Amino acid sequence: MSNEANAPHIEDIARVLGEDVDRDVIAHELDEYLNVYRVPLGTAKESIVKKHGGNPQALSASVFRKLSDLRPDESSVDLLVRVVSANPKTIEVDGKEKEIVYGILGDDTGTLQFTAWDSTRFPYQRGEVVRIVSAYTKGWNDSVQINLGDRAAVNREEDSSLPPPPTGAAAVVGGEVKVRDLRAGMRGLDITFRVLSVEARQVNVKGEEKTVWSGTLADETGKTEFSSWHDFELDSGDVVHLQGGYSRAWRGVPQLSFDSRDDLEKLEADVLPSLEELDVDSIVTIEDLERRGGAPSVAVQGIVIEVRDGSGLVFRCSECRRVVRKGTCSIHGQVESTPDMRVKGVVDDGTGSLSVIIGREITEDLLGKTLEACKALAQEAFDSEVIRDLLVDRLVARPVRVSGNVVSDDFGLMMIVRDVSDIHVDVKEEAAKILQELGVD
Ligand SMILES: [Zn+2]
Helix, strand or coil, rough: CCCCHHHHHHHHHHHCCCCCCCHHHHHHHHHHHHHHHCCHHHHHHCCCCHHHHHHHHHHCCCCCCCCHCCCCCCCCCEEEEEEEEEEEEEECCCCEEEEEEEEEEECEEEEEEEEECCCHCCCCCCCCCEEEEEEEEECCCEEEEEEECCCEEEEHHHHHCCCCCCCCHHCCCCECCCHHHCCCCEEEEEEEEEEEEEEEEEECCCEEEEEEEEEEEEEEEEEEEEEEEECCCCCCCCEEEEEEEEEEEECEEEEEEEEEECCCECCCCCHHHCCCHHHEECCCCHHHHHHHHHEEEEEEEEEEEECCCCCEEEEEECCCEEEECEEEEECECCCCCCEEEEEEEEEEECCCEEEECCCCCHHHHHHHEEEEHHHHHHHHCCCCCCHHHHHHHHCCEEEEEEEEEEECCCCCEEEEEEEEEECEEEEEHHHHHHHHHCCCC
16 A cells, blocks of 8 residues: 555544654554555554554544555455445366355445455345455456455445445446446456347448447346447357457447457357347336446336426427427527427436436327327417326326336436336235235135
């Protein structure tokens, strides 16, 4: 650890010792404990305070390191982190099977991959906040990996107010990941997925015609899109293991890219669930979407809490399709316009809220009225706002399941809705089902 990183701890010790001990002495002792005796930072601070007759309980500066400060080959690393993902895995060590846990840990500075070499000592789940003492780090493909070995102690932190890890380029990890855990900026991936669809396209890259094979892929945790810059002869349904590649974000949604330098191997088809089972919009929480910064093809179940201004019957500029106000486009001025229908709404699922954009066809279905019928209603009332009022009546407080792609921009997350359906929660039926499961008549 650098002197700069030690500075707050030197101040902390000096404060507890009532300024009786010179800072240079403290700095020297701390350096010796950490780098010569290799004891964890917390223990080092307590020892120095005790040695000079102070009360170690009065120490306050956090000894926890930030993930973005970690470098390869550090020992005695203490962390306060949120479990972003944790996956069990059986490996073979000296001919014996051993269960480990691998996944991703995060704090407010980023995320890193970790391996707990004994699964019984890491019973923690996605979302839990844990205190880790005496971890060590390794370098791996330009990124840092956290290891929890025999010396590591992990405890659950009851105060789970730790801020969520950032999304986007700040989050950099490498190694074995699931689709759900992909973040923009990851390199050197180790990932197994099933190709759901693939299509060859010609694109122009810096004046050169190239072929790109793009499509969608999935594992049991989610779906995303991919681009392959090499013909790996991928077919829909193939199960593939990729070693290498990188992920980049399109409007906040991480996508996978790989080319001829990466290692792609086709696996047995039964390693993952079938194409039909994987090609569904998995239900996610809005909190999870915020953590991921968006996702392709997901479903959210919640309540419509708002139908915003600009919903209902709108008129679009015939040049650029922007919505015109009082016959005027912000770019093209006074223009010809064509009518359209849409909903700009907000859905809340208890973990957060999400903006949704619903296009003409679904809006017509939701209202049970065509665009023509709505136009007639608006003309009769001399006010196109009547259509928005109808939508408010129909939608607000309605429990729905919305699915589509979730993108993010400066205004936050937004789902481009592909499907809306009602969710029916029949309380009596639910209760009967629970009683039946419990064996009560
Ligand atoms: Zn225009």
